[in-house]
Amino acid sequence: MLTASQLDTYRTDGYVLVSDVVAADDLAQVRQDVERLFTQDHPGRIMEKDGVTVRGIHGCHQVSTVFDRLTRLPGLLTAAEQILDGKVYVHQSKVNAKLALRGDVWPWHQDYIYWEREDGMSAPRALNIALFLDDATHFNGPLLFLPGSHLLGTVSTAARNPGHGWQANLVADLRYQLTPEQLAPLAADMGMRAATGSAGTLLFFDPRLIHGSGTNMSPVNRRLLLITYNSVENTLVPVAEPRPEFLAARDNTPLAVWDAGLDASCR
């Protein structure tokens, strides 16, 4: 559970950093599993522009026991239920690689606009929990936020690359990104913050928070694991062209807590 002060920060700033939730053994298990998943061919594995560097892997909880258990660890699941006020399921899980010297940008955007317009999510009653798989520093492309921007609601942006399918949501030229004209006055008003911290840190952030990240100019990886929880009551309505299950899960069975650690060899 989050403390009252952590909840207050989440509600006011749109995000909160929390340390000492994921045990060192569990973090090691996840990192090992991510190495394995990076090498596996899967439609949800996306490359950077060079065509050979992994940019991200998607739908990990659907193919990995370690990931499935991670989404159900009490420290994550109970906090998600607390914030979303009831039972939850995983809408999406992924790892954004942002590998040393090659990891590319994520333009400024909000997440909810994708889920609303592309997946038929009815309300922003969802939440991202990110786990830092590496130390996130000012040099390796940390997530950047406009604090408090979740309170603006959805900032309307024109869709780029129409007709390019779901792939346009995952590449460096993101579909729903803020224009410089939209960003400048908001950044002047709200300021900018970088989400830095050591490997193992958890970052909770609101799906309407304006965020992005720069290139990784450092020789150190910045792998970020992200789980999007959605309220089981906030079901997706049918859409004309549903995205694949690994981007927008439609099974809203409530998650049950897993409290026996992540070791996939112990079942």
Ligand code: SIN
């Ligand atoms: C990033 O990995 O820097 C971007 C994550 C996101 O947009 O959710």
Ligand code: MN
């Ligand atoms: Mn995002």
